[in-house]
Amino acid sequence: MIDPVRAIRSFNAGRDPERLALKYRAMRQSRFAFLRGSCHLFYDRLPAAKLFTKAPTAWLCGDLHLENFGSYKGDNRLVYFDLNDFDETLLGPVTLDLVRALTSILVGADVLHVSQDEALDLCQSFLDAYTRSLLDGKARWVERETAHGLVRHLLEALQDRARPAFLDTRTLRKGKRRLLRVDGQKALPASDVQREPVTALLAEFAATQPHPEFYTVLDLARRIAGTGSLGVDRYVILVQGNGSPDANYLLDLKQALPSALAGHVATRQPKWATQAHRVVGVQQRMQAVSMAFLHPLQWNQQSYVLRGLQPSEDRVSLDRTQQSMTELEGVIRAMGRLTAWAQLRSSGRGGSATTDELQDFAAGRKWGKNLMAVAQDCARQCTEDWKAFSTAYDAEAFKG
Structure with a gap:
């Protein structure tokens, strides 16, 4: 029962x-x-x-x-409509x-x-x-x-959605600098204890990329998004991107936990390096084109999925009173x-x-x-x- x-x-x-x-x-x-x-x-x-x-x-x-x-922007810079959540x-x-x-x-x-x-x-x-x-x-x-x-x-x-306008909805602009908008709706403040390992993790990842300066962290906050995953370790990160203030980028870093289906299927599962490798690996198999900046990362005993936050992310609003x-x-x-x-x-x-x-x-x-x-x-x-x-x-x- x-x-x-x-x-x-x-x-x-x-x-x-x-x-x-x-x-x-x-x-x-x-x-x-x-x-x-x-x-x-x-x-x-x-x-x-x-x-x-x-x-x-x-x-x-x-x-x-x-x-x-x-919808989301793929790593080929085209926008697609597809399945977009593979945590489970x-x-x-x-x-x-x-x-x-x-x-x-x-x-x-x-x-x-x-x-x-x-x-x-x-x-x-x-x-x-x-x-x-x-x-x-x-x-x-x-x-x-x-x-x-x-x-x-x-x-x-x-x-018609431009990056500067998108950034304006998520950040506060101060001259040539931006800081994340911590409004209790999409983001909550992160403590120094939370900031330090996330910044170090992204720096470690950036060192493996062709343009590490792109991933220079300008600000970060705890992200509020979704329903099922609320409360999981998750951050929105403002990075240098292609230059401040209007060519900055937003990234999403989300802890990967075991699938809710894990105890409900008898199917033999492949061995993944981490839970994040499972999420990213299957997402790359199932989506027509992968999301931009999609990578599995590992920090100590935890793993995280990194991806971009884009102006092109949205859903179709389904409402019989309107359609x-x-x-x-x-x-x-x-x-x-x-x-x-x-x-x-x-x-x-x-x-x-x-x-x-x-x-x-x-x-x-x-x-x-x-x-x-x-x-x-x-x-x-x-x-x-x-x-x-x-x-x-x-x-x-x-x-x-």
């Missing part, structure tokens, strides 16, 4: 209290935010079924939900990613402002696009020239295709199924109906757990 309140407190023990309080507050706001913040509980709750043992093995995002698709990535049955994605649509019905019947239709759209893309067998990608609908609108709008169902379906179908393409792109590597095996799986459509039924059960369970969490939160069980 799982006590959701106890499970959540136990999983998050030891995290930065200030940011952990922000995480709990966010999780209280909606079922969808709760789902995002309790990936571990989702897999603890997942029912035993052949769906999750007999399906072909693939590289998984591990935390596939609506908010883990977005592992090798496992493809159905694990699918059931979490479908559950996120059902649980997210409130924030999407769609009915449950409409949410089920969106789930079917996701599955249809996913299976058709697997059957096609070709790993494609989404950039501005290949995007459609709301995704294309997003990528076109990003062309038609046809527009929403277009984005959901794009997400289904991207999931399939990521699995095809990484197929046959490190123990994952081949493209032929994935296509055979897609051809057997009975599993889709069964998966939809399980996703509905997961959504109901998530709702119950959120209510229990909310009751405990309101009673200040998570305070301090």
Whole structure:
């Protein structure tokens, strides 16, 4: 018998209290935010079924939900729309990613402002696009020239986002110098005890790069971002880049922890040098083009993922009150295709199924109906757990 309140407190023990309080507050706001913040509980709750043992093995995002698709600038300087969070990535049955994605649509019905019947239709759209893309067998990608609908609108709008304006939203400009804006919304102050090792780590990394002066640290702060990872050791770093003040760059440094799926898959996993090597290694396999500045770093016994923070990072805002169902379906179908393409792109590597095996799986459509039924059960369970969490939160069980 799982006590959701106890499970959540136990999983998050030891995290930065200030940011952990922000995480709990966010999780209280909606079922969808709760789902995002309790990936571990989702897999603890997942029912035993052949769906999750007999399906072909693939590289998984591990935390596939609506908010883990977005835009970013690749290391080739082009902007893409793709899966963009791989903290929980592992090798496992493809159905694990699918059931979490479908559950996120059902649980997210409130924030999407769609009915449950409409949410089920969106789930079917996701599955249809996913299976058709697997059957096609070709790993494609989404950039501005290949995007459609709301995704294309997003990528076109990003062309107008300039670096100086982006820096102005995250920093305070003082003459030819910038300092990070520590506002309690996107960043919190870092102590000297936190600053020193991070600065040393980046200097160590910079010494291995062609232009080490690019990574000269000008300022750093504790970063506030996401939901599930809030409270994990994470920093936003302002570096010299190509020159102050308007050619400075922002970097994200995030501690890599073991995947929440680790105890839930029987699949034999490759041996990675560190948890950060796992995250970066799989991200490079699954994304069409890797994010700019993506590197695994190690400091003492901890490992971190380094990447760039760019003006081009954004998500499609999904809201039935602002968009038609046809527009929403277009984005959901794009997400289904991207999931399939990521699995095809990484197929046959490190123990994952081949493209032929994935296509055979897609051809057997009975599993889709069964998966939809399980996703509905997961959504109901998530709702119950959120209510229990909310009751405990309101009673200040998570305070301090």
